[in-house]
């Protein structure tokens with residue numbers, strides 16, 4: 565039997581007479597977000613002005629580290645050495661069942677995140693875990709290929725997909741790195757930690773979908789030494805960040821081939837008087853009766 569790898573568009577059925585009319589219907593945005601509270605840049609700029617560095621966590625190349633951030637603190641993911649992509653997981657530090665929900669965050673904010681966007685938690689919580697308050701790569705926008713930085717469309721490189729496609733075992737994919745970091749931080753076994761690792765925010769990674777086949781693509785990250793992505797913690801957070809074995813993700817991942825660098829997480833405490841009026845985010849008020 566001939567092996568085939570089919571990609572859209574593939575056609576086995578004739579188009580109806582009104583095919584063009586149907587295709588020309590204008591799209592509507594699924595989740596217009598103008599109904600929830602907007603981003604207050606002035607509030608965050610004021611809170612940030614005299615904040616103090618309280619913790620620094622280094623992430624070695626092809627490895628991950630965990631870190632904690634209290635609600636009301638800022639944290640920055642920085643690129644201290646050379647171009648490097650990071651895979652970020654976030655949990656509610658007080659309840660690890662609550663974690664970042666990449667899919668709904670994508671549906672609400674789009675394929676790539678930037679200043680003013682929030683990282684939402686899974687159901688039934690659905691609250692902002694963190695708000696992005698500054699991004700030194702905000703100049704990039706979208707390039708001619710449709711690529712942008714900080715995506716929520718990929719998942720994380722993992723040894724299962726690598727085994728499927730490349731028929732070899734590689735142990736330092738972001739999925740494995742995040743499991744080891746979570747297990748080391750919590751005292752869980754690797755088996756206990758694995759189901760808690762989830763789809764990531766791909767920090768500094770430059771990605772999109774190809775125009776013709778809509779396949780997920782990556783290209784060299786535009787991140788430079790000193791760039792950072794800054795967040796404000798809306799709940800108590802446990803984070804884990806993996807320095808992807810893909811390095812700047814210009815060519816490959818899930819192997820030892822790419823040149824890799826460190827990443828760093830800096831945690832900052834703002835002056836509490838600047839936070840007056842701010843409250844940690846609350847979980848969804850939905851009744852959870854589901855029509856029964």
Ligand SMILES: [Zn+2]
Pocket residue numbers: 651720721737738739807808809810817
């Ligand atoms: Zn990775």
